[in-house]
Amino acid sequence: MTFLDHAIEWLRNEAFEMSLLACAGVVILIIAAALWRFAPNPMGQALPIPLAIIAMLFLGAGLGGTLGTPAKIATFTEAYALDPRAFLYAEKARVEAFQILYTYTIIGAAIAFAIALMLFAVSEQAMLRAIAICLVFLGLSGLVIDMFSKERSNRYYGAIMAEVSQSEHP
Numbered sequence: 001m002t003f004l005d006h007a008i009e010w011l012r013n014e015a016f017e018m019s020l021l022a023c024a025g026v027v028i029l030i031i032a033a034a035l036w037r038f039a040p041n042p043m044g045q046a047l048p049i050p051l052a053i054i055a056m057l058f059l060g061a062g063l064g065g066t067l068g069t070p071a072k073i074a075t076f077t078e079a080y081a082l083d084p085r086a087f088l089y090a091e092k093a094r095v096e097a098f099q100i101l102y103t104y105t106i107i108g109a110a111i112a113f114a115i116a117l118m119l120f121a122v123s124e125q126a127m128l129r130a131i132a133i134c135l136v137f138l139g140l141s142g143l144v145i146d147m148f149s150k151e152r153s154n155r156y157y158g159a160i161m162a163e164v165s166q167s168e169h170p
Contacts, residue, residue, distance in 0.1 A: 003088055004080040006159040008073055013152050015069035021145065022062025029055035046126035050134035058141075085167060092160050095153060102153075105146045112139035 032051035039045045080087045112135040119132035 003084065003159065003163045004077065006156060006163075007076050007080070007087075007091060010152065010156045011069055011072050011076065014149075015066050017145065017148060017152075018062045018065025018069075020062070021058050022066060024141075025055045025058030025060075025062055028052075028058065042126040043129065046130035047133065050130050054134055054138055054141075057138075088160065088163055088167065092157075092164060095157050095160060099153070102146050102150050105142045109139035109143050112136065112142075 028051055032048040032055060035044050035051070036048040039047070076087070079090070116132035116135040116139075119128045119135075123129065
């Protein structure tokens with residue numbers, strides 16, 4: 001397996017993850033619509049708008065990540081064909097640069113959970129509680145997505161470092 005194969009595998013796995021996110025957006029949108037139409041109580045009637053916002057975020061990110069993959073594959077293939085070594089080191093730098101985002105996700109999820117707990121503690125309003133539930137859902141979703149992303153990132157970075165080692169010590 002060449003390094004380009006590893007890079008393309010990375011992109012395809014990322015696209016799969018993004019397509020699942022888009023599917024989750026569709027499911028959440030259906031749930032929001034069902035609540036909008038059939039919810040018999042104030043809490044059920046408050047949830048559709050915050051859920052629809054999350055659904056749109058998921059759909060936008062998921063479709064953007066999925067539909068952009070063929071262009072990324074073409075760009076990667078072209079860059080690798082021009083200069084495999086430069087491509088390798090560019091990928092190494094790119095992967096190292098986004099590792100901090102995993103820490104930001106944990107911090108963001110903690111903040112979302114704290115705000116949600118605060119909203120539940122201080123308010124009986126259905127809309128504020130619906131927003132709180134959606135914040136918990138958003139924080140948890142971010143953690144789940146990043147759990148899989150970090151696993152793929154570590155595997156890809158291992159392939160990068162193996163290739164770096166091989167290119168420096170043939």
